[in-house]
Amino acid sequence: MRIPPQIVIFRIVTVTITALILLTVGLGLAGWGPLGALGARTSQADQLVHILRAKGWLA
Amino acid sequence: MIAIALILTAGLGILIGLVLLGLGLVRGLVTRPDLVEPAAYRDEREKARPTRAGGLRPDKAWPFYPFRQAWADLGKVWAEISACYRAMWKWPGDAFYSDKRGSPVGWWIIFPVPVVITICLLVAGVASAAFYSLFALVSLACLAVTTVLTGPVTLVLLGLENGRRARLRTQASCPRCFHVTPWPAYRCPHCSILHRDVRPGRLGLIIRRCECGTLLPTMPLRAAWQLKAACQRCRKPLPPGAGAVRDVRISVFGDPAAGKTRFLHAALDSLMATAERAGIAFGFPDQSSQEQVELGLGRLRAGQDTARTAGTAPPPAVTLRLGIGRRSALVHLFDTAGGHFRDPQMHDSLGFLGYSHGLVYVIDPYSIGPVRERLAGRGGRHGYEAVPDPEAAYGEVVERLRDSGVAARGQRLAVVVSKADLLQAAGLSLPGDSDLIADWLMKSGAHNLVLSARREFAEARFFVVASQSGAEARADDPGAPLRWLLRSYGVRLPAETGSGRHRVSQRLGETTGARS
Numbered sequence: 001m002r003i004p005p006q007i008v009i010f011r012i013v014t015v016t017i018t019a020l021i022l023l024t025v026g027l028g029l030a031g032w033g034p035l036g037a038l039g040a041r042t043s044q045a046d047q048l049v050h051i052l053r054a055k056g057w058l059a
Numbered sequence: 060m061i062a063i064a065l066i067l068t069a070g071l072g073i074l075i076g077l078v079l080l081g082l083g084l085v086r087g088l089v090t091r092p093d094l095v096e097p098a099a100y101r102d103e104r105e106k107a108r109p110t111r112a113g114g115l116r117p118d119k120a121w122p123f124y125p126f127r128q129a130w131a132d133l134g135k136v137w138a139e140i141s142a143c144y145r146a147m148w149k150w151p152g153d154a155f156y157s158d159k160r161g162s163p164v165g166w167w168i169i170f171p172v173p174v175v176i177t178i179c180l181l182v183a184g185v186a187s188a189a190f191y192s193l194f195a196l197v198s199l200a201c202l203a204v205t206t207v208l209t210g211p212v213t214l215v216l217l218g219l220e221n222g223r224r225a226r227l228r229t230q231a232s233c234p235r236c237f238h239v240t241p242w243p244a245y246r247c248p249h250c251s252i253l254h255r256d257v258r259p260g261r262l263g264l265i266i267r268r269c270e271c272g273t274l275l276p277t278m279p280l281r282a283a284w285q286l287k288a289a290c291q292r293c294r295k296p297l298p299p300g301a302g303a304v305r306d307v308r309i310s311v312f313g314d315p316a317a318g319k320t321r322f323l324h325a326a327l328d329s330l331m332a333t334a335e336r337a338g339i340a341f342g343f344p345d346q347s348s349q350e351q352v353e354l355g356l357g358r359l360r361a362g363q364d365t366a367r368t369a370g371t372a373p374p375p376a377v378t379l380r381l382g383i384g385r386r387s388a389l390v391h392l393f394d395t396a397g398g399h400f401r402d403p404q405m406h407d408s409l410g411f412l413g414y415s416h417g418l419v420y421v422i423d424p425y426s427i428g429p430v431r432e433r434l435a436g437r438g439g440r441h442g443y444e445a446v447p448d449p450e451a452a453y454g455e456v457v458e459r460l461r462d463s464g465v466a467a468r469g470q471r472l473a474v475v476v477s478k479a480d481l482l483q484a485a486g487l488s489l490p491g492d493s494d495l496i497a498d499w500l501m502k503s504g505a506h507n508l509v510l511s512a513r514r515e516f517a518e519a520r521f522f523v524v525a526s527q528s529g530a531e532a533r534a535d536d537p538g539a540p541l542r543w544l545l546r547s548y549g550v551r552l553p554a555e556t557g558s559g560r561h562r563v564s565q566r567l568g569e570t571t572g573a574r575s
Contacts, residue, residue, distance in 0.1 A: 003094065004268050010124045011088050011132065014201050018194045022077070049062060 064175070072179045075147075076186025080194065083140035083187075093135040095127045097270040103127075104261075115255040115291065120275075121268040123209075125202045126261045133195055140187050147183070151176050209264050216259045220278055228416070228548065229279070231302045232391050233290035234345070234376035237411035242279040242302040244294070245286040249273040253289055257282045279303050284385075298344030298378060298389055305388040307548045308376075309541070310412050312395055313421035314452045318477035318526055322421050322537055323377070323394050324355035325526035329538025330545075337553040340383045348377045360528045376411070381550055388550045412456060413465035417544035418516075419473045420456075422449045422505075424482055424489075429503045434485055450508045457515055471547050472516040473540035474500070474508070480525035480535070489523040491534050496521035518547070 031039025097119040104117040153159040155173040231243035244253040250271035259277045283303030311319045334341040343349035376391040426449045497509045512519035524537040
């Protein structure tokens, strides 16, 4: 049975929006895109790992 | 080193979670979707809200996405993600945590491997759940937006539809089984299945998709002109526009040989002339009505006697259309054999009386005692002894209406004294004004009829008619009762010309005075 276009359109819209949100958050964590500010948080975590490693707390 | 390994493991878990979401979406929405098909949706609706006796079964059409399919999609995507995730755990679970693939001790000797894989899978599970939650949130937001946008529109459309139906009285009446419903069923032009409720709702706002995939308009206002209407009960076709235009039902009743059928044809003849004069389109939407009227008018114009109405079953109603398109009106005229009212077996087949907006009670003047006596004195027509009491059929119909719970106060009654031409030929002339005719009937012994008619109906008017062709310009125009009833129910007709159509005959009033 052929799926009505209405259903296909709704599905494409929801999947596309989900993918865009995930992409935006992902790029944001890498410091790019509209949520680039999230990159600062990633840097802080990265620095924390480096500090802990330097202190020998992490093997 | 361990920290980096943990971070890398978690990163891999997140990536796997992303892959799991992708797999779930592809399988759940594309390759193995859980499609809620029209038949399944109808069964669900029926199970949730069983159809009451006489109610309408839900239609087989694709449900509007937010109402059902959206939830099925969410459920299916989650089921697919879960299935994939469980499949991923199968080998590690068997190898590390059970004896199914031999002793797991060996794996725990190379300690980091089971731990890394377990952590990776746990992170993948959490990540996939988080990603699915995001998808679910997006879906729910889309549903909310759709509902917010379509909800008010649906309410407005339903309100407009209800208002239009109440204003125009756009019911659908079947001329064959006499069933009346607020709107008819409409047939899909492709697969011919009936759609019994095409109002905006769960199956579509502006359009709906039939099970076969054909797009159909919602709302009887639009469907009536694009689809074929059918009776909700007997499924026989109804005239185009049924359910979208004004629908007026008028029943003609009276004693046998009172002149009901002849009156009906003469009234139609007069109505056709009125419509033609006023430039109003007049036609018959079905062949049966056209043939029935052509036959009757042929006899009437040729001056022949009208055939008696068959007493076996109520004949199909004569349906006519006044006007064109959306502003037209469908008028159904029911002519019942006089014997039906006295036949207990026919009692149930006279249900249309209760559905009628207007009733026409035809009285044979020869059944009125004083008229008989006067004509007998003049040596006129003989053999009146067998003519029934004029109040009998009226009483039976009113009693039937009361017993059926019909509020007769919502109906109008035209009391028609027929055969004015025969009376005139015999030297009798009846009054023309409604009140004067009522007075004359009171004096002639039919006072119960007059009092009851005025008490039991929203309005009662009295007419004297000569059921002849070409009588529309005359005082005893047979079209007058029909025009009055049609106008009362909103059918546009030209205003009545002249008043006090008959001269009052004091002499007859005196001669046919009340029985002592």
